[in-house]
Amino acid sequence: MKKLLFALTTIFIIGFSTDTFAQYDYNWAVGFRVGEPLGFNVRKYFQNGDKAFDINIGTYGFIYNRQRRYNAGEYKTAGLMIQGIYLWQNQVFNRDWAHVYYGFGGQINNRSHYADILKNEKIDHIKKISLGPTGTAGIELKIPNQPLAFFVDAGLYIEALPSPFFWNGQISSGLRLNIIK
Template structure:
């Protein structure tokens, strides 16, 4: 089922990426806000042209055994769907740190704290709704990434997020 979901998601993004019927409209130069999901942080988007932008995300992710800090940079393409709803996709990368917390397992074995460099290639695809009567944009996105160093692998679920941004 997970594989079917991945193929469907990639197919939809590819189809929408090659459609050229509409012109995108990023109407504000800046957007800053908070991103929530498995990783929580601050997001800032800078508009380069009416249909392109760059975004930076500083996020923290933590559980009982580890924590992760990441700085993500993304280049994005934006296209309108209807009225104030648009969709976007893009790519980039991230750098950060991965820290394993000190703990003792159920068998009494002790694990010490350690820290490593974290590097990844990131993608992003999502929907953005700009509230017409307010300088607020709401975004729902998937930000899959390929992690090079820790448990090298492709992650989709870790990248699901919801953002609320102030636009100016």
């Protein structure tokens, strides 16, 4: 289901985007996202707003996938996540208030792992640091005459270390305040 949702979202966004570049008057944006990941978002716009870099700091596995099989054990709690993604943006329907974006980057997570082999020992869990590539695609709608924008995006994180090819779908929405012209 998650793969289908990601594929449909990507097809929709790319299909309705145009070759016109976003003309952002702002250089920076800060915001809050709800979903996976849940947390704080900082975006730096480059050139005419057609490229950007997102930094997300927040939780990993808080809203969904909190209890999930993982590497001969399971995750039972949420963890800390730091994510950096380079983005490309385009206007939708030649409207300045609607933009689609897509991009790729990396993600680092810190989360407690409850391994099956540890159940007979005094230690019941161990902290795991994981990292891997991530991709996202989304749509951003600016509120007219305001520096606020609402966004919805979906993506995929594929762990490279320590458990290669463990994947997690990521869907979130939120508000961003555009600052610093």
